[in-house]
Amino acid sequence: MKILLLGANGQVGFELVRSLAPLGELVCATRDGTLRGGAPCVSADLDNANSLAAVLEFANADVIVNAAAYTAVDRAEDEPQHAQRINGEALLEIGAWAAAHRARVVHYSTDYVFDGRGTRPYSETDATAPLGVYGASKLAGEKALRASGCDHLILRTAWVYAARGQNFLRTMLRLARERDALRVVNDQRGAPTSARLIADATALALALARSSSDKAQGTYHLVAGGDCTWFDFAGAIFARAQAAGLIERTPRLLPISTVEYPTPARRPAYSVLNTRKFHDAFGLHLPDWRQGLDAVIGELAG
Numbered sequence: 001m002k003i004l005l006l007g008a009n010g011q012v013g014f015e016l017v018r019s020l021a022p023l024g025e026l027v028c029a030t031r032d033g034t035l036r037g038g039a040p041c042v043s044a045d046l047d048n049a050n051s052l053a054a055v056l057e058f059a060n061a062d063v064i065v066n067a068a069a070y071t072a073v074d075r076a077e078d079e080p081q082h083a084q085r086i087n088g089e090a091l092l093e094i095g096a097w098a099a100a101h102r103a104r105v106v107h108y109s110t111d112y113v114f115d116g117r118g119t120r121p122y123s124e125t126d127a128t129a130p131l132g133v134y135g136a137s138k139l140a141g142e143k144a145l146r147a148s149g150c151d152h153l154i155l156r157t158a159w160v161y162a163a164r165g166q167n168f169l170r171t172m173l174r175l176a177r178e179r180d181a182l183r184v185v186n187d188q189r190g191a192p193t194s195a196r197l198i199a200d201a202t203a204l205a206l207a208l209a210r211s212s213s214d215k216a217q218g219t220y221h222l223v224a225g226g227d228c229t230w231f232d233f234a235g236a237i238f239a240r241a242q243a244a245g246l247i248e249r250t251p252r253l254l255p256i257s258t259v260e261y262p263t264p265a266r267r268p269a270y271s272v273l274n275t276r277k278f279h280d281a282f283g284l285h286l287p288d289w290r291q292g293l294d295a296v297i298g299e300l301a302g
Helices: 011-023 049-059 080-101 133-148 168-178 195-209 230-243 276-282 289-301
Strands: 002-006 025-030 063-066 104-110 151-157 181-185 218-221 252-256
Touching: 002 011, 002 049, 011 025, 011 195, 025 049, 049 080, 063 080, 080 104, 080 133, 080 151, 104 133, 104 195, 133 151, 151 195, 168 181, 168 230, 168 289, 181 230, 195 276, 195 289, 218 276, 230 252, 230 289
Parallel strands: 002 025, 002 063, 063 104, 104 151, 151 218, 181 252
Antiparallel strands: none
């Protein structure tokens, strides 16, 4: 099996380089043609249709794993065409190529396709209603991939973090070294999900899909178990980071509401996703979010 990995330098992409390698020949692609560490790879820019078409033809892969995305949620409000091109239109092209060449596409979507007004974990069949440009562009990508007719696996995830990249955990650790007190939103709820969990679950799903095409088709929710608020997550980060020697002291945490921390893009207040469908299809127990946090803190502690 030949696999093309788009976005190999992102949080999830970095972990996919490791998890996908045992499944077959892996062709990695990044925007600048360089992997973390400086090793050369294929160049692919989803913002450029010609660049994307060229890498699809060059790789001629059996499976395309798209970990590339426009993820600047607030900036997307000022750059809707840019977000739509990368998150939506590019999926039209990937899906069309895959359908014509009988390839399979794995694509990552987001909790932001929902409006967050729910009170129970969202299932894959619940109505979508994105609140902003980012969510709308990701939903457009989902629809484009489904309409293409290619074999596809859409994995919606949420609150992604890792030991590298730009994410909430790394921001909190930086601020903990700079400030004595931090104000953190306490009325948005979701499941912090490590990039490593997403990558490992993806590899398992692809391995199982080799023997069952049905399992390679459709939309699934993929997040860690349990849920918390951003305030809860910050507290857990600081407690573990201090115990691991990553920070000398824990800053004082002050819970605030979303209205006290205005942002250009509206966030869903409730982002908990139901993962039963993924579990039933692939037999993978998705561990509690705290286990993933322990692993990432351990990685950072060396």
